[in-house]
Amino acid sequence: MENLNWSKSEKTIARNAFQAAYRRECAAIAAKLKQMAGFVKEPPDLWQIHDYLTEMKEQTDIKYDYRYSVLISVFANLLNEGWLKESDLAGLHKDKIEAINKLARLRREIWA
């Protein structure tokens, strides 16, 4: 997969899809943050929010890796997690879409 070529228009689609997924996941983290903030009663509750955000920051920094050499794998993962929609990928070459879906399916089967 490292040798797949990404045309200029595909790079634009990929970048938009990547950002859409990232924004969706961050919106979900923000929603959880607001919920947690509403329940702060004691100092430890506050630092629990800090720890939660630290963990989410680390996870998203690792997960959202925009290198073309790993993008098929990244998209397959985001698809399985629900942050990426198949419609976000419209316009990519069918080989890439098939590769993403196949990898996503394989991982679902492994983890089922």
Place this chain on the structure above:
Amino acid sequence: MENLNWSKSEKTIARNAFQAAYRRECAAIAAKLKQMAGFVKEPPDLWQIHDYLTEMKEQTDIKYDYRYSVLISVFANLLNEGWLKESDLAGLHKDKIEAINKLARLRREIWA
């Protein structure tokens, strides 16, 4: 100041005063957090909250140092910052209260 003796009852008063100040400061941080959480529009707004909490965690970890050898200095600082109230110190030996107030006043003068 390192050689001040703290009686058992003074230790209880000091611990309660320290915790009251800590809870007040954490409540203020929580209020600011809720305000920031309400304004999250983009992913960077989310990570700005994380950075804010990291900074507050570091600052409070340093500031809230409950060692009797530094407690007069810690209380003077908390008094100046408004997290500690003079009434929290009621019951401590007057020498300690005077030392705290004197140090707080000196620092205010230096930073004025």
